[in-house]
Amino acid sequence: MSVRIRRVYEAPEPEDGVRVLVDRLWPRGLAKDAARVDEWPKGLTPSTELRRWYHAGEGSYEEFAERYEAELAAPDAAELVDHVRELAGEGAVTLLTASKSPEESHAAVLARLLQS
Known part of the structure; x- marks a missing residue:
């Protein structure tokens, strides 16, 4: 099982596999075609209350x-x-986030959970 985390602003790579956006809101300033997002399951994102x-x-x-x-x-x-x-x-699955610190974000929590 291969799950990795990348910032959505980074250029797609062939080894990304399925690219899954795990943010509730679309990243600012990013064109949808440039992001090459395969799935966007908003139900996987932290609640608004938890994020705040x-x-x-x-x-x-x-x-x-x-x-x-x-x-x-x-x-x-x-x-x-x-x-x-x-x-x-x-x-391969790549979890995409706009977070400036993906290693201390919800994406890292989700990645750990997926690999357990």
Whole structure:
């Protein structure tokens, strides 16, 4: 299983495989054709409340990760997690995010969950 994380602003690469945008909002200033996004499951993104809480600096990344994993355990989100896990079982999957620090973002939490 191959799951990696990249910034959506980076140019697509052949080894990306299926490119999955995991942000709720479309990245600013990026043309849809340039992004080459294959899937955009908005149900995999953190809730607006959780995003606001984390970006306001009210909690640690570890607490954010725990809360996000709890959101991903909800039935609708769990179905989407299973779908992306199936894609990863068939070949490479790249999780795309506009986050400036992908290694400390929801994409990293999702990647860990997919690989477990």
